[in-house]
Amino acid sequence: MxxxxxxxxxxxxxxxxxxxxxxxxxxxxxxxxxxxxxxxxxxxxxxxxxxxxxxxxxxxxxxxxxxxxxxxxxxxxxxxxxxxxxxxxxxxxxxxxxxxxxxxxxxxxxxxxxxxxxxxxxxxxxxxxxxxxxxxxxxxxxxxxxxxNIIPAWTISNKKEYAAYTLRPKVNRLLADYLSDIPAVQxxxxxxxxxxxxxxxxxxxxKLLKQSPTGKSRLQPGEAAAEGAARNFLHNKLQDYSSSRNNPCLDGQSGLSPYLHFGQLSPQRLAWMVSQSELPADIKEPYLEELVVRRELSDNFCYYEPAYDCFAGFPEWARKTLDQHRYDPREHLYSLSEFEAGGTHEKLWNACQRDLLQSGKLHGYLRMYWAKKILEWTSDPETALHYALTLNDRYSLDGRDPNGYAGIAWSIGGVHDRAWRERAVFGKIRYMNEAGCRRKFDVDGYIRSVFDKK
Ligand SMILES: Cc1cc2nc3c(=O)[nH]c(=O)nc-3n(C[C@H](O)[C@H](O)[C@H](O)COP(=O)(O)OP(=O)(O)OC[C@H]3O[C@@H](n4cnc5c(N)ncnc54)[C@H](O)[C@@H]3O)c2cc1C
The missing domain is CATH 3.40.50.620 (HUPs)
Incomplete structure (x- = not known):
């Protein structure tokens, strides 16, 4: 052969x-x-x-x-x-x-x-x-x-991985062999x-497209557009990725997840293009960590955890701590339709929800804050999980993806994370709030940009 x-x-x-x-x-x-x-x-x-x-x-x-x-x-x-x-x-x-x-x-x-x-x-x-x-x-x-996946999900690991640090060495062992150029179909x-x-x-x-009540897609669909967007990212944005990706006021992420989700862009092609770029390794590695390790970890989670979208799929320590705080009083409680309409007491959360509805995408950093607040403002973790999954799947163009199930399970159920300082409602699940966001980026500027958008 x-x-x-x-x-x-x-x-x-x-x-x-x-x-x-x-x-x-x-x-x-x-x-x-x-x-x-x-x-x-x-x-x-x-x-x-x-x-x-x-x-x-x-x-x-x-x-x-x-x-x-x-x-x-x-x-x-x-x-x-x-x-x-x-x-x-x-x-x-x-x-x-x-x-x-x-x-x-x-x-x-x-x-x-x-x-x-x-x-x-x-x-x-x-x-x-x-x-x-x-x-x-x-x-x-x-x-x-x-x-x-660049390395088949059944090859990279035969079990549910605990976190990125347990999958990473397995990826590193095989990546050089699997990450190659890909031949063309003849x-x-x-x-x-x-x-x-x-x-x-x-x-x-x-005929189906004519029946569609929504107008043109916000993002140009298809393989050709996906390739163009990947090249644009590589040439114009990759060099600033690690410094700007966590700031929702900067357009620092690649924005390629809808193409990856629908398979219009090959993750291996993208990783290959990045790895072959002449940029220094410390610029390329943070992106490859997300695209390869984090993304393949999500597939690993959904493949080996049948309850990937349920409370039962959370690690034991997380279920225990959430159970211990199940009956903690909640200061605010919202229904699914109140969340959906962006009608909470917090302007930042409402801006996130509006952004998601308007653009079909929420910035990666805000996705974490958005989901964690749903945990804080619902009666129990099961309801929080149901609301977050419903809204993410319904409104994110890249929704219904293993990355979404793993991301929400991380935010609400500590999957791939560790225990943090204990507090009400969250127990030992990592906490996030608006004050933390303010330390990271210009929250008011972000809110203005969402509400000023036509
Ligand atoms: C609550 C929550 C919900 C999420 N829902 C989704 C979802 O529905 N669909 C989805 O594709 N991703 C989801 N993510 C993961 C991550 O936020 C997105 O993959 C990323 O923001 C997509 O934007 P991008 O392509 O510009 O990312 P970039 O930062 O440019 O990253 C490039 C690629 O790396 C992968 N990647 C980046 N971050 C992660 C991550 N944390 N976990 C796994 N893979 C990652 C994605 O394939 C992404 O397209 C979610 C995360 C959280 C916390």
Whole structure:
């Protein structure tokens, strides 16, 4: 095997044995919605080339995905339109199937007599359940390729990691080997057959987009825009990242999380570009720490902790301390709709909520403060968790992501953190307040900037 084959193979695993059909190799694309730098597509093509088969990409669209709203759908669908156009000259088919994968794929694949099925990796419950159900009803082999983590989630660790400091050495041991350039997908020389349920994906998506009550996406969606945004960050902002990223008044973060969430940008490509930049290591490392260690830690948490969005998923010390403070009196209590409307007594919190609604994104530093105040102003940690998850998933363009579940569990439930000085309501969970924010950045300037925005 050459280096390219090894790189592709070591990111895959077989979920189901089975009998290979005579039809094409099918890639069920789900989390990683891109053509470039996609190890799952490369795996599918390699398999199809060796077996002299056609190659088909399918996407299963469900219109009631938990927590997703029109801005999410719009961003994703516009990206899929671009993707379909780019697949055509590569002689790779694209099908949009309007149903949940575990319901529609078995029949669809059987009619095609598919040679094999491959999908990308996602640690979230709904995706794992789909795969489990599919696994029990497929006659052909079914593979999974992790093309979201640089080192596959099942390779980097076989257990739930305690914190960044336990995952970091594992990443450091393997990163130099896994962090490489990524080969390009080629023109596919074998024809894919006309398939059943061949909706014209382009027409269908355009029709859906016309129904969208929201106007244009705030951020230009799609692979090309993602690549442009990554280059812009690298050339113009990376050098100041470590000094400005914690100040919400400065545009210091990369702003790339929606592209990463929808898989329109490969985390490995981004990390590779950063690592190859000529900037000094002490400039590049803080960014790689977030992009690689923190991000892959979130996948690790959601993959190995089935209760990643529940109180039961918090570490024991955190559950204990939150239980001990469960009945502490709360000075302020708000309902979900009061939070949603930004109607608390604290101007900074209300500004954060308004910012989130207006821009579909909250600055990383403010996300922590925002979630911790929800803990302080609700009757119990379970309610706080439910409110924070609901609002984050509903309004953040990058919501419904392992990073969001881990970030909220960190803020409210001490996940990947340690015990701090004990106080009311929070117990030993790390506390944050407006005074702390004032020591970090110009809070009034931030509030003004949000309320002055048209
Ligand atoms: C309460 C709370 C909720 C969050 N919700 C989400 C969410 O829904 N979706 C989401 O992608 N991230 C979430 N995060 C993590 C983090 O805040 C965002 O990833 C980051 O702010 C995204 O902006 P950026 O791409 O400009 O980040 P940059 O600072 O430019 O970082 C680059 C990339 O590194 C990764 N990264 C950065 N910080 C973290 C982190 N703390 N944990 C894991 N990965 C990180 C992300 O992939 C990010 O895109 C949340 C954090 C908290 C505390």
């Amino acid at each position: 050459n280096r390219r084959n090894i790189d592709i193979e070591r990111r895959s695993r077989r979920l189901v044995e089975g009998r290979r059909g005579e039809g094409p190799v099918v890639y069920w694309m789900s989390r990683d919605q891109r053509i470039a730098d996609n190890w799952a597509l490369l795996w599918a093509q390699q398999e199809a080339l060796v077996r002299r088969k056609g190659l088909l990409v399918v996407f299963c669209l469900i219109t009631d995905y938990p927590g997703a709203t029109w801005p999410h759908y719009r961003f994703m669908l516009e990206g899929l339109l671009e993707l379909q156009e780019k697949l055509r000259p590569l002689n790779i088919g694209f099908r949009l199937l309007e149903q949940s994968p575990e319901e529609i794929l078995p029949g669809f694949l059987q009619q095609l007599d598919a040679h094999a099925l491959v999908s990308d990796f996602d640690p979230l419950r709904i995706k794992q359940q789909w795969k489990k159900q599919l696994g029990s009803s497929l006659p052909m082999p079914f593979y999974e390729v992790d093309t979201h 023109y596919h020389p074998f024809e894919h057959p006309a398939s059943p349920a061949a909706v014209d994906a382009g027409n269908f998506i355009e």
